[in-house]
Amino acid sequence: MMPRPTPANDIRPRFVVAVTAVRWLSEGTFEIRLERPVGFKFLPGQKISFVDGALRRDYTLLGPVDAPELALCVRHVPDGLFSPRLSRARIGDRFQITAPFGYFTLKTSGRPAVFVATGTGIAPFVAFANAGARGFDLLHGVRTPAELYYRDLLFTAARRYIPCVSAAAGDGEIGPEGFAGRVDRFLSTQYPDGAYDFFLCGRIQMIRDVTRLIDARFSGSRVFIEAYD
Amino acid sequence: MKIYTQTGDQGKTSLFSGERVVKSDARIHAYGDIDELNSVVGALIAALLPDSEAAEGQLKEIQSDLFQVGAWLAATSGSEAQARLNSITIGYSQRIESWIDGMDAQLPELKSFILPGGHPTAAWAHIARTVCRRAERAVILLAEQEAAAGRSFEGFAPIVAFINRLSDYFFVLARWLNQHAGMGDVQWQG
Ligand SMILES: Cc1cc2nc3c(=O)[nH]c(=O)nc-3n(C[C@H](O)[C@H](O)[C@H](O)COP(=O)(O)OP(=O)(O)OC[C@H]3O[C@@H](n4cnc5c(N)ncnc54)[C@H](O)[C@@H]3O)c2cc1C
Numbered sequence: 001m002m003p004r005p006t007p008a009n010d011i012r013p014r015f016v017v018a019v020t021a022v023r024w025l026s027e028g029t030f031e032i033r034l035e036r037p038v039g040f041k042f043l044p045g046q047k048i049s050f051v052d053g054a055l056r057r058d059y060t061l062l063g064p065v066d067a068p069e070l071a072l073c074v075r076h077v078p079d080g081l082f083s084p085r086l087s088r089a090r091i092g093d094r095f096q097i098t099a100p101f102g103y104f105t106l107k108t109s110g111r112p113a114v115f116v117a118t119g120t121g122i123a124p125f126v127a128f129a130n131a132g133a134r135g136f137d138l139l140h141g142v143r144t145p146a147e148l149y150y151r152d153l154l155f156t157a158a159r160r161y162i163p164c165v166s167a168a169a170g171d172g173e174i175g176p177e178g179f180a181g182r183v184d185r186f187l188s189t190q191y192p193d194g195a196y197d198f199f200l201c202g203r204i205q206m207i208r209d210v211t212r213l214i215d216a217r218f219s220g221s222r223v224f225i226e227a228y229d
Numbered sequence: 230m231k232i233y234t235q236t237g238d239q240g241k242t243s244l245f246s247g248e249r250v251v252k253s254d255a256r257i258h259a260y261g262d263i264d265e266l267n268s269v270v271g272a273l274i275a276a277l278l279p280d281s282e283a284a285e286g287q288l289k290e291i292q293s294d295l296f297q298v299g300a301w302l303a304a305t306s307g308s309e310a311q312a313r314l315n316s317i318t319i320g321y322s323q324r325i326e327s328w329i330d331g332m333d334a335q336l337p338e339l340k341s342f343i344l345p346g347g348h349p350t351a352a353w354a355h356i357a358r359t360v361c362r363r364a365e366r367a368v369i370l371l372a373e374q375e376a377a378a379g380r381s382f383e384g385f386a387p388i389v390a391f392i393n394r395l396s397d398y399f400f401v402l403a404r405w406l407n408q409h410a411g412m413g414d415v416q417w418q419g
Contacts, residue, residue, distance in 0.1 A: 107247065107309040197247065204231055211236040215249055222247030229231065 012098040014051060015040070019089045020069055025149040029120060030087055031062070034070040034097070041065075042100035044127035045226075048072075049098040050082065057082045060123035060201075060226075061100060063130035070097075073149065075120045104201065104226040106133055111222070114196045116183050116210055117141065121202020121228060126150045129157035141183040141206060143167045145174055162186060184209040188217065195220035204229050245300060246308035259371045260302040262364035267295040269360050273353040278410060281350075284402065287328050291395065294321055298388055302368065306380040322390040325398050332405045339404075342417040348410035351403040358399035365392045 021033040047060045048070070062071040076087040089095075106113075106128050113136040115125045122140055130153070137160040142148055148163050155161045163178045164186050179186045183206060198214055200207045204227045214221050236242075241249050242257065250257065274288050297315060304311035345355030372385040407413055 103245070103310065103313060105313070204234060208235050211234075211243075211249075212239070215239060215241055219249070221249070223243050223249055224247050225234075225236070225243065227231065227234065 012049075012101060014096055014098050016094050016096050017070070019091055019093045019095070021091065022087075022089055025073065026144075026146045029073060029075050029147065029149060031071060031073050031149075032086055032089065034072075034095070036068060036070050040070070040099070043105045044131040044133075045105040045124040046100040046102045046127075047104075048100055050086075051096045051098060052082075055082060060104075060120075061127060062123055063127040065127075065131060073120050073123050073126070102226075104199070104224060106131075106199075107197070107222075107224065109197055109222065111195055111197045112137065113199065114191075115139070115199045116187075116201070116206070118183065118202030118206045119147065121200075121206075121226070122150060122154070124201050124226060125199070126153065129153055133157060135159045138162065139164055139183045139186060141166065141202070145178075182206075182209075184213055188213055194218065197221065198223045199226075200224070201226040202228055244303055244305060246304035246310035248305060255367070255371045255374050256302060256305075259364070259367040260299045262360065262367045263295055263299045263302060266357060266360045266364050267292055267299070269353065269357045270295070273350065273357055276350050276353055278348075278350060278406075281406075281409065283331075284405070290324075291398075294391070298391065301384070301388065302371070306375050306384060311384075316384065317387050317391060319387045319390060321387060322394040325391065325394040329394070329398050329401050332401045336401070336404050336408060339414075342419070343404070343414040344417050345403070345415075347403070347407040347412050347415045350410065351406040351412075354399045354403035354406055358396045358403065361392060361396040361399060365389065365396065368392060 015037040017035040017037060019032060019034055022030055024030045042061055042065060044063050044065060045060070047058045049056045049058050059072040059074060062073055074083055074086055077083045104124055115136055115138045117125055117139070118141040125138060134157050136158055138154055138158045139162045140148060140154070141164045143165070144167050145163065145165055161177060163174050164183045165174045165178060165180055166182050174180065179190065187210065196218055198210070198221055200210055200223065207225050207227050211223060211225070214223055237252070240252055242252050243249055244256065270288055270292050274285055277285055298317055301311060301314055301317055304314070346352050368385065368389060372382055372389065375385070376382045404414055407415070
């Protein structure tokens with residue numbers, strides 16, 4: 001296994017912060033905002049952990065990096081231990097978070113950048129776009145068009161914004177750029193051969209499928225991954 | 230987070246700098262050997278006798294440094310990903326030198342060849358020393374490949390110095406551990 005440059009003994013500073021806003025983006029996903037601790041600096045693509053005793057859950061910061069509050073986009077996992085607690089949070093509720101960390105940041109090269117997300121795996125790409133990234137191709141895999149959150153921002157920033165909607169949807173709903181099917185099927189059937197910088201974020205199954213595809217079809221590409229489960 | 234990603238089942242793996250490479254790549258050998266060395270150091274720490282706090286503290290710092298070295302080796306030279314990591318400086322090997330000197334001052338002068346063994350803790354230190362030597366060979370091979378490909382050798386120099394000094398450290402530590410266990414060196418009767 002590749003060594004991960006994060007020590008196992010977590011000595012990151014922690015902060016207790018209050019919730020400042022909760023806004024539902026779709027039936028199952030919400031954006032939550034938190035107070036920003038003094039001196040809290042992060043790079044687009046970094047995440048924080050919520051810590052409660054032995055329980056730890058990571059969430060990616062949406063940015064912008066200089067915004068007065070911290071913003072996260074969270075899927076409510078119905079039987080989950082922690083995300084339902086976040087989804088019920090009221091303004092003023094306090095949570096313990098860690099300082100930001102992680103290496104899933106934008107690295108540029110001469111190759112075109114292709115961002116691939118499933119669900120709330122879109123979060124680091126929102127952070128990249130908020131930090132001024134432009135000209136990338138973005139595939140957002142969701143079940144229904146209602147889950148295409150941050151569409152306007154991403155549509156403007158991307159060279160190609162491709163919603164990949166797996167549950168049956170009418171063409172009108174997914175737009176002319178949209179694709180009815182999963183991200184890996186779009187890549188294998190529609191995407192031109194070549195060497196790219198792939199950034200994959202979200203469910204491990206997607207990361208697995210797309211990485212296999214990259215090895216088979218897009219050799220010479222670089223792959224950066226952030227797995228949510 | 231799942232430990233198994235299954236993205237390596239076809240014999241490839243991702244470098245920290247994003248490239249997909251075959252697992253027989255020189256870079257994978259290099260950081261794999263560093264990882265193995267770190268595991269041996271972990272076994273050594275677990276075996277330490279009471280009253281070895283100083284050695285334990287040093288070994289834990291070494292584990293953390295080795296982790297850092299492994300991450301650095303897992304990214305291609307000059308990549309943006311590598312630039313984000315703390316660089317390994319000559320200070321790493323200098324610190325090891327001071328630890329060597331500290332232990333050496335407590336040991337009798339070395340008058341003959343010694344065999345790798347004695348107390349189990351010293352035996353672990355000798356395994357660490359020899360795995361460290363292998364890691365050194367792997368890192369140098371990688372550095373040569375990088376140089377041949379026209380990439381900078383610069384970042385490797387402090388790493389090679391650190392690993393080289395580390396094997397001396399494990400040699401002296403093995404002697405110290407034998408003495409600490411009341412056994413003395415195992416001398417070669419050749
Ligand atoms: C580096 C990293 C960054 C992350 N960033 C985000 C983020 O920005 N937004 C976010 O919503 N989640 C993110 N996650 C996932 C998050 O940390 C939690 O795993 C998730 O909220 C479930 O926690 P839970 O306690 O509610 O569920 P648990 O009781 O832990 O149950 C876990 C179950 O939820 C599933 N699950 C995990 N994440 C998701 C998800 N996003 N959508 C649907 N099912 C999921 C798992 O497969 C598992 O079956 C991230 C995870 C990692 C490792």
